[in-house]
Amino acid sequence: MFFLFALPNSAIAQVYQPIDTTSSKSIKDFVSSFKSRHQKTLSDVKSQFSGEVKRKMESIYEEHYTSFVSEINKGELYFNDELNNYLEKIVKHITDSNPELKEKNFRIYFSREGSANAFSVGEGTLVVHLALLNTLKTEGELAGVIAHEMAHYTLDHSWNSIKDYSEKITSSDLKKQEKKITQSRYNKQESAEKLLKFVVYSRNSKSREFEFEADSKGYSYFKNTKYNQYDFVNALSRLNDADIEKDSLVNEDYVRFFTTKNQKFINEWTDIEDFSRYNYGKKHMMNWEIDSLKTHPNCDNRIEKIKLLNPNNQNSTFTVDASMERKLFEIAKLEEVFNLYYFKEYGNGLYEVLKMLKSDNKNMYLLKLMALNLEELSKAKKSMKFNSYIPNVNPKTQSLSKQNYISFMNNISTKELERLAKDYNELTQ
Numbered sequence: 001m002f003f004l005f006a007l008p009n010s011a012i013a014q015v016y017q018p019i020d021t022t023s024s025k026s027i028k029d030f031v032s033s034f035k036s037r038h039q040k041t042l043s044d045v046k047s048q049f050s051g052e053v054k055r056k057m058e059s060i061y062e063e064h065y066t067s068f069v070s071e072i073n074k075g076e077l078y079f080n081d082e083l084n085n086y087l088e089k090i091v092k093h094i095t096d097s098n099p100e101l102k103e104k105n106f107r108i109y110f111s112r113e114g115s116a117n118a119f120s121v122g123e124g125t126l127v128v129h130l131a132l133l134n135t136l137k138t139e140g141e142l143a144g145v146i147a148h149e150m151a152h153y154t155l156d157h158s159w160n161s162i163k164d165y166s167e168k169i170t171s172s173d174l175k176k177q178e179k180k181i182t183q184s185r186y187n188k189q190e191s192a193e194k195l196l197k198f199v200v201y202s203r204n205s206k207s208r209e210f211e212f213e214a215d216s217k218g219y220s221y222f223k224n225t226k227y228n229q230y231d232f233v234n235a236l237s238r239l240n241d242a243d244i245e246k247d248s249l250v251n252e253d254y255v256r257f258f259t260t261k262n263q264k265f266i267n268e269w270t271d272i273e274d275f276s277r278y279n280y281g282k283k284h285m286m287n288w289e290i291d292s293l294k295t296h297p298n299c300d301n302r303i304e305k306i307k308l309l310n311p312n313n314q315n316s317t318f319t320v321d322a323s324m325e326r327k328l329f330e331i332a333k334l335e336e337v338f339n340l341y342y343f344k345e346y347g348n349g350l351y352e353v354l355k356m357l358k359s360d361n362k363n364m365y366l367l368k369l370m371a372l373n374l375e376e377l378s379k380a381k382k383s384m385k386f387n388s389y390i391p392n393v394n395p396k397t398q399s400l401s402k403q404n405y406i407s408f409m410n411n412i413s414t415k416e417l418e419r420l421a422k423d424y425n426e427l428t429q
Contacts, residue, residue: 015364015365015368016334016363016365018334018335018338018342019078019080019083019331019335021075021076021077021078021079021080021112022075023079026079027072027073027075027079030072030077030079031069031072031073034065034068034069034072034125035065035069037123037124037125038061038065038123040123041061041122041123042058042061042062045057045058045061046058049163049166051170052170053163053166053167053170056165056166056169056170057162057163057166060162060165060166061162068121075112075342076111076112076113077109077110077111077112077127078109078110078111078112078130079109080110082324083110083328083331084108084109084110086320086321086324086328087108087109087110087128087146088108089320089321090139090142090143090146090320091106091108091126091146091150092320093143093225093226093320094143094146094147094150094221094222094225097221097224097225097226098221098224100154101150101154101221104124104150104153104154105124106124106125106126106150106153107124107125107126108125108126108127108128108146109125109126109127109128110127110128110129110130111127111128111129111130112129112130112335112339112342112343113129113131113339114129114131114336114339114340114343114345115129115131115242116129116131116132116134116135116136116239116242117129117132118132118145118146118148118149119149119152120149120150120152120153120157120158121158122153122157122158122159123153124153126146126149126150126153128142128145128146128149130331130332130335130336130339131332131336131339132145132332133328133329133332134332134333134336135238135239135241135242136235136238137234137238138231138234138319138325139227139319139320139321139325140227140228140231140234140316140318140319141231141232141234141235141238142235143222143225143227143231144218144219144222144227144231144232144234144235144236145235147218147219147221147222147225147232148214148215148218149214149218150218150221151213151214151215151216151217151218151220151221152210152214154217155210155213155214155217157210157213157214160210161207161210211302212302212305215236215302215305215306216305216306216309218232219232219306219309219311223309223311223312225318226316226318227316227318228312228313228314228315228316228317228318229311229312229313229314230311230312230313230314232306232311233303233306233307233311236299236302236303236306237299237303239299240298240299240300240303245399245401245402247355247358247401248355248399248400248401249351249354249355249358249401249404249405250401251270253354253358254269254270254408256361257354257357257370258412258420260419260420260423260424261423261426262419262422262423263416263419263420263423266416268411269408269411269412270404270408270411271407271411272403272404272407273393273407333356334365336352337349337352337353337356337366337369338369340352341369341372341373341376344376344389345389346373346376346377346380346389347373347377347389347390347391347406347409348389349369349373350370350373350374350377350409351402351405353366353369353370353373354370354405357370364428367424367427367428368428370424371421371424371425371427371428374417374420374421374424375421375425376389377389377390377409377417377421378414378417378418378420378421381412381413381414381417382414382418386410390406390409390410391406392406393406393407
């Protein structure tokens with residue numbers, strides 16, 4: 001019998017509870033406040049623009065508003081007093097350190113979104129993906145990212161981006177080119193593609209320029225705080241490596257976690273197909289220059305520009321709340337694996353849970369998520385929807401560990417998955 005299935009009752013005593021983000025009152029209050037700010041933005045558009053540019057900007061803002069509110073209503077943001085108060089303390093320290101920010105009205109929230117990112121909505125609302133904390137290491141690095149997003153707001157980047165795009169897309173010159181393409185007899189597709197490339201490349205080039213500007217302005221705010229100035233550079237360096245997998249699974253892990261009370265481990269599960277003969281080239285179907293489609297510049301380039309400002313690596317250990325800093329980084333790990341389940345990413349969720357169980361194999365919270373993900377995957381296998389959660393192997397984009405995991409999961413039968421799910425469910429009742 002596998003040792004996990006003889007856990008003592010004490011292992012159940014302290015089980016982490018995921019944070020609830022579905023409070024109807026919190027969501028209602030946020031949406032009401034956000035709607036008022038949205039209407040103020042539309043009023044500004046109407047007072048400053050006219051004709052097609054005005055209509056295009058209104059359309060973009062309405063689309064952004066509808067999309068953002070839809071995500072909020074699904075429980076995207078954390079309306080948790082403890083988390084929000086901590087973020088607000090960091091923002092307050094940055095604003096208190098920079099007199100020019102004193103009159104700015106910032107609001108800041110964590111998001112369930114799983115990428116290592118943060119963004120400025122454009123009217124003073126800042127959103128930090130909680131998963132970002134699994135890439136960063138210190139409160140100072142988090143504060144550096146927040147300062148960068150504050151700079152996007154103070155530099156009016158959202159407004160200017162929408163204005164520039166609306167003016168370009170409705171310009172008489174662009175319309176003339178579109179008309180010329182429509183009336184031409186030959187090479188319509190090629191000409192249309194070139195025009196589309198111009199619009200997209202121009203917009204994304206401007207976006208990369210905004211990133212450099214937000215780095216410079218954000219660092220000017222950050223250097224006035226008590227944080228280690230070099231944490232701004234450290235944050236960019238960690239973001240540069242955010243997509244690199246930091247842990248892996250080996251065969252011993254599968255034997256350990258896929259041997260249960262009613263399901264023995266089957267060696268054939270670990271049989272791996274040779275994918276080396278397949279071509280997984282990344283060439284874009286329209287043969288576009290992929291780098292030009294990126295809205296963010298390479299972090300190495302951004303780091304070099306910040307280093308020119310001579311940040312002082314004074315090894316400051318300043319925090320606005322040291323105990324909350326430690327607690328937050330632990331919460332981020334546990335919330336990330338729950339959020340994968342929350343967003344129905346059962347394949348990725350199980351993979352990340354398995355990696356965490358390697359060092360914490362009696363954690364009942366993780367074991368419960370193991371059970372829940374296995375249960376959903378067994379249902380998907382039975383209903384022929386397994387590929388919705390377990391993708392195809394792609395050596396060009398996946399680590400060897402992830403490739404092996406995908407092959408392993410595909411080798412398990414529906415009945416075997418059902419037995420595994422049942423055993424883990426019984427363990428965590």
